[in-house]
Amino acid sequence: MMAADQTVHEVPPSLSAKVVGSFAYLTIRDRLPTILTKVIDTIHRNKNKFFEEYGEEGIHAEKQAISLLSKLRNELQTDKPVLPLTDDQQDTESWNQYLQRQQRLQGDQESVSWFKSPWLYVECYMYRKIQEALLLNPPISDFDVFNEGKTQSYFESQRAIMALCTYLEGIKKNMEELSKNQLFEHFNKFLQASLWGNKCDLSISAGQENSQKTSPIESLSSLQPFVLVDDSNLVWSTLISAQRPGQTGMTSASRVDIVLDNAGFELVTDLVLADFLVSSGLARQIHFHGKSFPWFVSDVTANDFQWTIRQTMAANHKWMSKSGVQWQHFVKEGVWCYHDHPFWTQPHEFCDMAADAPDLYASLQGADLALFKGDLNYRKLTGDRDWDHTVSFNAALRGFGPAPLCSLRTLKANVQVGLQPGQGEKLTSNDPNWMTSGKYAIIQFYSQKSE
Numbered sequence: 001m002m003a004a005d006q007t008v009h010e011v012p013p014s015l016s017a018k019v020v021g022s023f024a025y026l027t028i029r030d031r032l033p034t035i036l037t038k039v040i041d042t043i044h045r046n047k048n049k050f051f052e053e054y055g056e057e058g059i060h061a062e063k064q065a066i067s068l069l070s071k072l073r074n075e076l077q078t079d080k081p082v083l084p085l086t087d088d089q090q091d092t093e094s095w096n097q098y099l100q101r102q103q104r105l106q107g108d109q110e111s112v113s114w115f116k117s118p119w120l121y122v123e124c125y126m127y128r129k130i131q132e133a134l135l136l137n138p139p140i141s142d143f144d145v146f147n148e149g150k151t152q153s154y155f156e157s158q159r160a161i162m163a164l165c166t167y168l169e170g171i172k173k174n175m176e177e178l179s180k181n182q183l184f185e186h187f188n189k190f191l192q193a194s195l196w197g198n199k200c201d202l203s204i205s206a207g208q209e210n211s212q213k214t215s216p217i218e219s220l221s222s223l224q225p226f227v228l229v230d231d232s233n234l235v236w237s238t239l240i241s242a243q244r245p246g247q248t249g250m251t252s253a254s255r256v257d258i259v260l261d262n263a264g265f266e267l268v269t270d271l272v273l274a275d276f277l278v279s280s281g282l283a284r285q286i287h288f289h290g291k292s293f294p295w296f297v298s299d300v301t302a303n304d305f306q307w308t309i310r311q312t313m314a315a316n317h318k319w320m321s322k323s324g325v326q327w328q329h330f331v332k333e334g335v336w337c338y339h340d341h342p343f344w345t346q347p348h349e350f351c352d353m354a355a356d357a358p359d360l361y362a363s364l365q366g367a368d369l370a371l372f373k374g375d376l377n378y379r380k381l382t383g384d385r386d387w388d389h390t391v392s393f394n395a396a397l398r399g400f401g402p403a404p405l406c407s408l409r410t411l412k413a414n415v416q417v418g419l420q421p422g423q424g425e426k427l428t429s430n431d432p433n434w435m436t437s438g439k440y441a442i443i444q445f446y447s448q449k450s451e
């Protein structure tokens with residue numbers, strides 16, 4: 001495949017639990033069953049709530065859902081074949097077609113199964129199966145099994161959220177007087193705060209509490225050495241080059257899309273960044289992309305998005321509530337829009353988006369910049385494959401590039417490209433878990449325009 005660097009790259013195999021002892025193997029053997037057990041426990045703990053709301057039907061649904069999830073956990077732990085979905089949802093057919101595609105790719109020697117098939121596929125499949133177990137048991141179909149963890153992560157990050165909103169409102173007070181360099185300084189701080197906000201996902205911790213305790217802005221400089229790729233200058237110049245001459249000097253016409261990741265503290269860092277981009281005139285509109293159902297323990301759904309804004313508005317803290325009111329206003333005025341296309345809760349590599357979700361690809365082409373938050377999005381951007389670390393980001397994207405894009409990711413899975421020769425080896429000698437600990441991060445940019 002031809003890449004900007006003209007190097008021909010063999011497309012490596014998908015990461016999978018076939019490699020015994022690998023992070024994929026340990027995730028499927030240990031963390032996914034733990035997450036399923038916590039889901040079963042959460043449904044059981046809400047038995048009385050279901051009875052109060054739905055009577056005997058609620059109890060019956062609880063029992064049915066738990067038996068489906070126990071069966072799923074057993075199938076996972078005994079490496080049974082992956083089965084087609086049986087609920088009648090908008091995406092059911094597409095999921096079952098993807099299963100057939102995996103079976104064709106794998107050949108009919110062995111069935112598509114938890115420990116033999118691509119990690120990305122089976123991990124995404126588990127979260128879709130959790131949704132199926134609920135959808136097949138109305139009236140508890142829209143019960144969010146991960147809600148408690150997400151709201152807890154928000155409440156346990158209060159001090160960090162107060163610090164961030166205070167810093168933001170302080171900047172916005174005299175935004176007019178800021179020089180371009182000062183604007184760039186603050187932009188960088190908000191971009192990095194959004195980056196490190198990604199440390200707080202609840203999948204890597206198998207649902208264990210993982211909120212932000214330290215002051216997000218003050219800790220940025222001490223975290224800088226852990227940023228392995230820093231293309232923030234390219235992100236800045238993309239925003240600046242989207243400026244258009246207006247009546248009163250340069251005004252922004254740019255649309256920035258943020259493909260969200262986790263709720264709780266991370267979402268607040270994304271909303272603060274989005275507020276700064278609009279209030280500073282660096283962007284005219286922000287399009288947020290969330291998940292259409294509870295996903296990967298802590299990923300943002302529409303409920304989480306609205307709840308977080310309402311909760312911030314209602315906070316007993318002057319600058320938090322001021323920020324929340326502003327965010328509600330942005331949503332009302334259409335300056336901020338929220339979308340949740342079903343493609344984001346499917347297992348596809350993003351290089352398949354143009355073919356499998358052309359409407360979403362076309363929508364992203366309307367952006368001047370697309371920010372992809374988190375580890376799972378990076379796995380999908382790079383196809384979750386065993387690339388050599390020095391392969392270029394562009395090559396690993398395999399043609400995906402609807403708009404200038406940037407991944408803001410803390411490393412929590414063993415795929416990383418676009419490093420300098422020897423950089424990966426040096427990291428491995430210092431810290432064998434550098435790719436999965438969440439200690440390191442990247443700000444990695446790509447634009448077809450820069451080819």
Ligand SMILES: O=P(O)(O)OC[C@H]1O[C@](O)(CO)[C@@H](O)[C@@H]1O
Nearest residue numbers: 201203204374375376377412413
């Ligand atoms: O919320 P994020 O940053 O996408 O992280 C998701 C985590 O879940 C994983 O799938 C591992 O279970 C990894 O991708 C990552 O560790």
Ligand SMILES: [Mn+2]
Nearest residue numbers: 201261262296
């Ligand atoms: Mn996530």
